[in-house]
Amino acid sequence: MAENIKVAENTVPMLEVKSLSIQFGGLHAVDGLNMKIRKGQLYGLIGPNGAGKTTVFNMLTGVYKPTSGVIMLDGENITGKPAIVINRAGIARTFQNIRLFKNMSVLDNVKAGLHNHTKYTAIEGVLRLPRYFKEEKRTTEKAMELLKVFELDGEAEHLAANLPYGKQRKLEIARALATDPKLLLLDEPAAGMNPNETAELMQTIHFVRDSFDMTILLIEHDMKLVSGICEELTVLNFGQELAQGETSAVLNDPKVITAYLGE
């Protein structure tokens, strides 16, 4: 019996992408991408600038509708669904250019992430019925727990815009985790960080994977981070898959080296 469950876990991937394509006019931004991510895996999506990595993220999260192809999340078809439906199905993301709720407090940013897990209606909120206090207390506690994990609890009342850059990145991850996802997408988490901050970020990502039992797909340019934490990679070039497989093998692939460094 236990073996059967294990087999089932191995056969249904957390994310399965089959011949995913999108066209903007005549431009094939992403063309026939295939990808399989197992539960609990740390998976990297890399490629030179303009390869279509963020476009893949935008299709996975429902910002763009793919022209063709299928996206399966944990066995559920989510192709072309709207962004909020996909978030409820279990995909959360961070952005390449940080998108926080800048004029809200750090705590409120995470509480906004907990929006769909805070269960009271607008009327209950306005009239301050008992459920408001109960749910609001629970939400605040949960948000503070998440902030503590990312060592942001000391700044809970600060405005998000006033946080230093590295902490803004962390807050974005905390907010994404607040939606209780199955799959976390990180879009260039190390962009603009110095080597110390990057090293700390690697620890954070590992920690998130282990303690939240999370599957993580990340886009990154920092090769040290990629080779340090990703278990498998897909390399995109001009919208097409260039290589796929275990990190060390892919990074030593002559095709990949050519794509990055030129002939």
Place this chain on the structure above:
Amino acid sequence: MRKATKNNLVTCGITLGFFVIFGILSMTGVLGSQLSGLLIPIGIYIILAISLNLTVGVLGELSLGHAGFMCVGAYVGGIFSIITQDTINPSWLRMILALVIGGLAAAIFGLLIGIPVLRLRGDYLAIVTLGFGEIVKAIANNIYIAMDKNGLHFSFAASITDIDAATKTDVTAGPLGMKAPQDTNLILVVVVLMICLVALMTFIDSRTGRACMAIRDNYIAAQSVGINVTKYRLIAFVVSAAIAGVAGVLYSHSITSLVSKKFDYNLSILILVFVVLGGLGSLRGSVIATIILYALPEIFRELGDYRMLIYAIVLILMMIFNNAPSFIMLRERIGASAPVQKIKSIFVRKKNTAGGAE
């Protein structure tokens, strides 16, 4: 106590304090009749400003037709009161019903505008509400309603002729406007104002308000955490319209003759000025800015045209006071200075001892 709750209590205190002090001054005759007459309109304009602040400051959408929603509330509430003047007594019950009906009518218009427009991103809401305000004004200016023993008579052409003269009552007569019963008094205005103020505070400081502010700050990120953007924009906009409608009902029952010309573009802009100068998203700012900017031209009435000069200077000073970095620093320094801290500590100690006694 949470910081937000504390802030809200201070705002309620300021608002209630202002009306209690000036209400007593006006009752005892210290305040002249001219200034006493300002209290009711100030209360009504505060309601309008805080409701517009929900759309502009919290939701981050520009609305240029707030007077239109006020107009809907004023006319619908007024018509209701005139029709039921003889059937529903006492007058306070009629007035409460009029407030509810006027607010609902404005909410329905808000919903009708919001459903198509709030699905779009950009400045469409500003354009559509601008048009809406003018359309409502034009309709109100051209509608004739009268009542006789056979029932109600409507016309858009001219005054109604085929009517039983003996039992005729004019409800609204086109550009001549209507005469709703004078059911608004200062206490009612203050009660409605405080209800609206507290409701807006609790609305903003809840899951719903957080969702609205998240949408204001970053539309795409709000969607990515599963917030239904269209739904929350619609909720906030409709609530804002409904409260403007309630203010309209109070207004139409506070003046002897209501004409639609009053609800023009300038009124919408005036309310927007109160909101922007008071600070976007700050209810306390809207309250204070409305009091100062509404009372000012009236106080300096003797100066004739020069009063607009003073008005302009005050506008500029308020802008500087709210936004210039040196003024913000000065404000912080005053807040941290010894005398202010001493006064604050008195309040804190009082609260502590009160808590200890319990």
